[in-house]
Amino acid sequence: MESAARIRRPGAADAESHERSGSVMIRIVLFVLLAYIAARVFWRVLTGVFEGLGYQRPGGGAQSVGLVRDPVCGTFILPSKALTSGTGTNTRYFCSEKCRRDYGRIAD
Numbered sequence: 001m002e003s004a005a006r007i008r009r010p011g012a013a014d015a016e017s018h019e020r021s022g023s024v025m026i027r028i029v030l031f032v033l034l035a036y037i038a039a040r041v042f043w044r045v046l047t048g049v050f051e052g053l054g055y056q057r058p059g060g061g062a063q064s065v066g067l068v069r070d071p072v073c074g075t076f077i078l079p080s081k082a083l084t085s086g087t088g089t090n091t092r093y094f095c096s097e098k099c100r101r102d103y104g105r106i107a108d
Contacts, residue, residue, distance in 0.1 A: 072099040072106075 067076040075095040082093035083100050094100040 068093040070095045070099050072102050075099075 065078060068079050068082060069076055070082075071092055071094075073095065077093060077095045079093055082095065083097060085092045085094065085100055085103065092103065094103065
């Protein structure tokens with residue numbers, strides 16, 4: 001009887017090793033995925049800390065440009081491209097000649 005228990009089916013060892021190699025492969029894939037996610041989280045935290053300390057990347061990003069609002073239609077425009085009326089603190093910026101004329105009529 002003992003000899004019958006020791007006899008293995010043909011291919012049984014191959015099936016077991018195949019199952020083990022499949023589970024090892026899944027573990028490797030999951031480990032790589034977890035390592036990638038951990039690296040991304042670490043990098044985001046590190047970037048946030050440096051930005052909080054006031055660090056800026058060399059040549060990183062364009063500075064924002066202050067826009068002005070047309071008092072007639074409410075359009076936001078670049079001061080360098082806008083039509084103006086008045087001087088000093090009374091300067092008004094307009095998106096078009098029509099808005100500047102309409103403002104002149106409202107102000108009168």
